[in-house]
Amino acid sequence: MILKRLFQSTIGKKILMAFTGVLLFGFVIIHMLGNWQVFAGAEALNDYAQLIQSKAFVLWGFRLGLLAVVALHLWAAITLTIANRAAAPEKYAESKTLGTTWASRSMTLSGCIVLGFIIFHLLHFTVRTVPGTPEYFQQDLKGRHDVYAMVVHAFQNPWLVGIYVVGVGLLSLHLSHGLQSMFRSLGWSDKRYLPLQMNLARIFAGLIFVGMSGVPLAIFFQLKDF
Numbered sequence: 435m436i437l438k439r440l441f442q443s444t445i446g447k448k449i450l451m452a453f454t455g456v457l458l459f460g461f462v463i464i465h466m467l468g469n470w471q472v473f474a475g476a477e478a479l480n481d482y483a484q485l486i487q488s489k490a491f492v493l494w495g496f497r498l499g500l501l502a503v504v505a506l507h508l509w510a511a512i513t514l515t516i517a518n519r520a521a522a523p524e525k526y527a528e529s530k531t532l533g534t535t536w537a538s539r540s541m542t543l544s545g546c547i548v549l550g551f552i553i554f555h556l557l558h559f560t561v562r563t564v565p566g567t568p569e570y571f572q573q574d575l576k577g578r579h580d581v582y583a584m585v586v587h588a589f590q591n592p593w594l595v596g597i598y599v600v601g602v603g604l605l606s607l608h609l610s611h612g613l614q615s616m617f618r619s620l621g622w623s624d625k626r627y628l629p630l631q632m633n634l635a636r637i638f639a640g641l642i643f644v645g646m647s648g649v650p651l652a653i654f655f656q657l658k659d660f
């Protein structure tokens with residue numbers, strides 16, 4: 435009952451958005467560290483992928499949990515946006531240009547494109563709906579799915595590199611404003627710390643961009659012998 439009332443209120447939805455945002459941010463960091471195994475070679479990346487895939491209940495528990503977190507984050511975002519616009523349509527139109535950053539004004543747009551990118555990414559590497567690319571399905575010498583061969587093959591293609599770099603670029607833009615809102619929603623609301631919050635959010639988002647886009651770019655430009 436208390437939970438129901440909390441999540442019907444604006445502040446409850448903001449807290450839900452911040453909380454699910456922290457979980458998604460945590461996922462992105464863990465996924466980025468996992469992707470870096472590609473720099474350690476085929477054995478390391480395939481070992482890591484095997485570790486995640488080996489226990490079906492852990493994998494599916496994790497997938498369903500992640501899906502629930504994304505759904506809650508989206509639900510809070512959509513209902514908050516609708517409520518904001520209904521409450522002050524004129525003020526909303528004005529505030530578009532007053533005291534807001536480009537990242538904050540484009541949250542809905544960047545959020546939608548990032549969602550589209552994630553769907554594309556899942557179809558690409560998880561469902562593997564890519565015709566005529568045997569490297570995507572090949573097994574390594576130990577009979578495991580050769581994730582390393584799939585990733586290295588994919589990022590020979592400049593179009594795919596472009597899609598991933600733009601996708602993670604927009605994700606970083608979304609995170610840079612999302613993190614600032616999250617700091618405030620979780621109670622760190624003293625205005626004196628606004629510049630510090632902005633800088634911290636930009637640094638984190640920048641690191642995610644460099645760390646994520648580094649994988650397709652390093653493979654494409656052969657920064658190492660992949």
Ligand code: HEM
Nearest residue numbers: 462469483497552555559560581585598605646647649650
């Ligand atoms: C350059 C950026 C990225 C690379 C190179 C990358 C790489 C990969 C690879 C290789 C897999 C398949 C792993 C396997 O088959 O075992 C995967 C799965 C996945 N990725 Fe990414 N990824 C990137 C960005 C992202 C981003 C930005 C997100 C979300 C915010 C994301 C979410 C996921 C999810 C949800 C899965 C499915 C995990 C599962 O349930 O099997 N990835 N990624």
